[in-house]
Amino acid sequence: MPNLRLVHSLHFTSATLSATLYANLITFSSLSPFRKRKTFFLSRPIFNLSSSLSVLAVMDNTGGCRTKEMPVGLDAATQEEYASVSKLVQEFTDIPTIDKAWTFKSETADDVTHAMFLIGQPNLLSNKRRKSMLSSHILQKSNNSISFHWAPFPIEMTGVSAVVPSPSGSKLLIIRNPEGDSPTHFEIWGPSEVKNQFAIPRSIHGSVYLDGWFEGISWNTDETAIAYVAEEPDPPKPTFTGFGYKREGTTDKDCGSWKGQGYWEEDWGEAYAGKRQPALFVLDIHSGEVRTVTEVGRGLSVGQVVWAPSIDGHQYLVFVGWPSDSRKLGIKYCYNRPCALYAVKAPSFKSEASVTSSNAAEDLLIKLTQSISSAFFPNFSPDGKFLVFLSAKSSVDSGAHSATDSLHKIEWPSNGKLDSSLKVIDVVPVVMCPEDGCFPGLYHSKFLSKPWLSDGHTMVLSSVWGSTQAILSVNVLSGQVSRISPNDSNSSWDVLALDGNNIIAICSSPIEIAGIKYGVPAGNISMDAKWNWLDVNSPTTKSSEKVLSLLASLEFDIMKIPVRDASENLTKGASKPFEAIYVSSKHQKPDSRDPLIVILHGGPHAVLLSSFSKSHAFLSSLGYSLLIVNYRGSLGFGEEALQSLPGKIGSQDVNDVLTAIDYAIDKGLADPSKIAVVGGSHGGFLTTHLIGQAPDKFAAAVARNPVCNIALMVGTSDIPDWCFFETYGHEGKSIFTESPSAEHLAVFYSKSPISHISKVKTPTLFLLGAQDLRVPVSTGIQYV
Numbered sequence: 001m002p003n004l005r006l007v008h009s010l011h012f013t014s015a016t017l018s019a020t021l022y023a024n025l026i027t028f029s030s031l032s033p034f035r036k037r038k039t040f041f042l043s044r045p046i047f048n049l050s051s052s053l054s055v056l057a058v059m060d061n062t063g064g065c066r067t068k069e070m071p072v073g074l075d076a077a078t079q080e081e082y083a084s085v086s087k088l089v090q091e092f093t094d095i096p097t098i099d100k101a102w103t104f105k106s107e108t109a110d111d112v113t114h115a116m117f118l119i120g121q122p123n124l125l126s127n128k129r130r131k132s133m134l135s136s137h138i139l140q141k142s143n144n145s146i147s148f149h150w151a152p153f154p155i156e157m158t159g160v161s162a163v164v165p166s167p168s169g170s171k172l173l174i175i176r177n178p179e180g181d182s183p184t185h186f187e188i189w190g191p192s193e194v195k196n197q198f199a200i201p202r203s204i205h206g207s208v209y210l211d212g213w214f215e216g217i218s219w220n221t222d223e224t225a226i227a228y229v230a231e232e233p234d235p236p237k238p239t240f241t242g243f244g245y246k247r248e249g250t251t252d253k254d255c256g257s258w259k260g261q262g263y264w265e266e267d268w269g270e271a272y273a274g275k276r277q278p279a280l281f282v283l284d285i286h287s288g289e290v291r292t293v294t295e296v297g298r299g300l301s302v303g304q305v306v307w308a309p310s311i312d313g314h315q316y317l318v319f320v321g322w323p324s325d326s327r328k329l330g331i332k333y334c335y336n337r338p339c340a341l342y343a344v345k346a347p348s349f350k351s352e353a354s355v356t357s358s359n360a361a362e363d364l365l366i367k368l369t370q371s372i373s374s375a376f377f378p379n380f381s382p383d384g385k386f387l388v389f390l391s392a393k394s395s396v397d398s399g400a401h402s403a404t405d406s407l408h409k410i411e412w413p414s415n416g417k418l419d420s421s422l423k424v425i426d427v428v429p430v431v432m433c434p435e436d437g438c439f440p441g442l443y444h445s446k447f448l449s450k451p452w453l454s455d456g457h458t459m460v461l462s463s464v465w466g467s468t469q470a471i472l473s474v475n476v477l478s479g480q481v482s483r484i485s486p487n488d489s490n491s492s493w494d495v496l497a498l499d500g501n502n503i504i505a506i507c508s509s510p511i512e513i514a515g516i517k518y519g520v521p522a523g524n525i526s527m528d529a530k531w532n533w534l535d536v537n538s539p540t541t542k543s544s545e546k547v548l549s550l551l552a553s554l555e556f557d558i559m560k561i562p563v564r565d566a567s568e569n570l571t572k573g574a575s576k577p578f579e580a581i582y583v584s585s586k587h588q589k590p591d592s593r594d595p596l597i598v599i600l601h602g603g604p605h606a607v608l609l610s611s612f613s614k615s616h617a618f619l620s621s622l623g624y625s626l627l628i629v630n631y632r633g634s635l636g637f638g639e640e641a642l643q644s645l646p647g648k649i650g651s652q653d654v655n656d657v658l659t660a661i662d663y664a665i666d667k668g669l670a671d672p673s674k675i676a677v678v679g680g681s682h683g684g685f686l687t688t689h690l691i692g693q694a695p696d697k698f699a700a701a702v703a704r705n706p707v708c709n710i711a712l713m714v715g716t717s718d719i720p721d722w723c724f725f726e727t728y729g730h731e732g733k734s735i736f737t738e739s740p741s742a743e744h745l746a747v748f749y750s751k752s753p754i755s756h757i758s759k760v761k762t763p764t765l766f767l768l769g770a771q772d773l774r775v776p777v778s779t780g781i782q783y784v
């Protein structure tokens with residue numbers, strides 16, 4: 001049996017953990033591509049889930065047990081090598097990313113657009129992320145060519161949490177979320193100075209939500225008010241004094257008192273631990289007055305607020321509401337939580353009297369999407385006639401935590417009454433089984449705040465398409481979807497901003513850092529318009545010479561892997577090939593293959609895209625080939641393929657990974673004696689299944705927060721429903737109970753990696769986040 005060595009039990013932070021591991025960890029000689037010595041490696045250095053207290057455990061097959069100080073007895077050459085690997089980690093980590101962009105038409109010149117790019121760069125040593133703003137002028141020349149003129153340096157945005165330009169582009173909102181008990185700061189900037197600034201105390205609300213999900217910050221059209229989502233105020237903490245329990249908060253500085261935590265309140269699980277319920281607020285940017293939208297009530301968690309076009313002169317807010325009448329199950333990565341669009345009259349700042357009278361007689365809260373189980377990302381067409389939104393109804397109705405999305409619209413009444421009888425019209429349906437090379441459905445799309453082309457009914461968005469991300473146009477009148485990033489590109493494309501009908505996008509691949517592309521429609525923006533993509537010379541791609549030359553020595557391909565069990569009783573979509581991204585050195589010799597790392601995503605209904613990943617690129621630069629397997633059940637391949645996995649986890653997904661590995665071996669792309677496997681969460685479930693079910697296949701493995709025993713996980717995870725759905729398949733949704741029976745537990749156990757533990761002999765590194773609410777640390781600890 002392998003030995004377990006608990007290597008560290010420290011307060012790791014994600015960035016220091018990655019640096020420490022990449023730079024200093026020991027050791028598997030058979031796999032090291034560059035020296036005959038042992039080296040550990042990691043799949044994803046940054047933990048997705050909370051892990052401030054982490055446990056790092058190593059199971060090895062050497063029979064020996066090291067002392068705690070590691071690494072020991074390094075010779076000079078080893079030290080030098082560690083230093084150089086550590087430096088390389090730093091160089092990859094330092095690569096900046098372009099996170100957002102905004103465009104502003106010049107007031108003085110028609111042929112000039114001003115653009116601002118939000119740049120992110122991790123600061124490894126302080127374990128923080130630097131944010132900076134880089135400006136550029138986009139110049140349209142008379143011969144129709146385009147040139148970007150960059151400011152010489154970016155400006156660091158110290159302490160800035162969010163940046164939101166007003167619709168006209170004449171004002172800029174800056175939000176600074178509080179640290180500790182301090183207030184939230186709102187600043188309204190003009191072209192050269194701060195026009196207004198307000199500190200909103202915690203008695204009004206806590207941090208503004210900026211999580212990409214509940215998050216919503218919206219200017220009204222006359223740019224006098226901003227609606228947003230923030231944590232409801234902290235309740236007073238109970239105080240116990242020498243005279244007994246005082247229920248209300250107290251300002252007494254009584255040293256003899258003890259402050260309790262107050263009533264226990266549910267949160268939305270992993271990544272939301274300790275976050276207070278999201279609530280709706282409106283700020284008057286002139287007076288600094290903040291009004292709470294009280295009509296919503298505590299039964300709904302709210303998010304994604306936008307101002308609606310007025311109806312009969314009344315201003316409404318439209319937002320997403322997640323009911324929380326029963327237990328709040330984890331929401332991170334879980335699109336199967338029902339949600340709907342609601343409208344509420346916006347609070348008025350005119351006078352107290354008019355506020356009270358205008359709200360008194362009306363229906364206070366209107367549910368707009370009664371007929372559909374999920375509605376989110378509301379966005380109004382420029383003429384205000386349509387309210388367009390995405391839906392994860394497939395996910396809610398089936399129970400899969402993520403699935404194929406659909407796009408819908410509601411005709412917005414410009415006069416008359418707003419009520420719950422508005423019809424939800426389908427625009428882009430769920431794609432069950434895409435024809436080869438055709439649109440596979442919408443996955444993980446996000447809308448820009450202004451996604452519309454000049455015809456007023458075509459949206460530009462990005463979506464997962466197989467193992468790539470593609471830019472699409474969607475005509476919301478006809479429902480027609482067109483791929484406007486190049487059809488023949490294996491790279492991944494994401495839209496950053498529109499410049500009129502032109503598109504500012506980023507494009508990257510496993511071997512290419514994200515670069516900016518500028519898309520210009522050839523002719524009219526009809527649905528079959530072709531888009532010409534111009535390369536933009538951007539300072540963000542000028543990485544270190546070393547990194548660029550290492551990346552230049554790599555190549556990649558997206559392979560289609562035929563399924564092995566296609567003869568079984570499968571739907572058409574589940575019988576189609578799945579995909580794997582293969583990354584390798586251009587200079588591999590056929591008779592001596594580099595060691596191969598098989599990389600597996602979690603979820604299981606997620607995907608690993610062909611976009612640039614620093615950690616993956618770092619590993620390939622060290623001389624490892626990568627096989628990134630998007631097994632059936634992944635996003636991006638149609639609903640039938642996705643829904644084929646629930647009920648078959650631990651077998652269908654494991655077999656797909658083994659099929660992909662054998663495919664690579666048969667094609668001469670991998671040496672069967674030099675294969676490692678890495679994965680986190682459900683990817684860790686697969687990793688630990690694989691080393692149990694195929695014990696001779698892997699020379700090494702790394703599992704991050706792995707699901708090793710569903711019978712143990714179900715009792716403490718924030719998503720116990722996941723355990724039922726993925727184990728039992730579609731009946732799992734109806735049989736889900738918070739008190740599993742002995743029979744349920746036996747089935748969970750039998751489908752878990754732990755049921756194969758006796759066969760394991762692969763040296764395995766475990767990265768366990770001790771505060772992970774999703775896949776609790778206990779399942780990993782029990783396994784090791």
Ligand SMILES: CC(=O)N[C@@H](C)C(=O)N[C@@H](C)C(=O)O
Nearest residue numbers: 048333401602603680681682
């Ligand atoms: C829905 C979900 O969170 N499932 C987990 C078991 C999982 O695999 N999570 C992935 C997305 C992760 O990387 O954390």
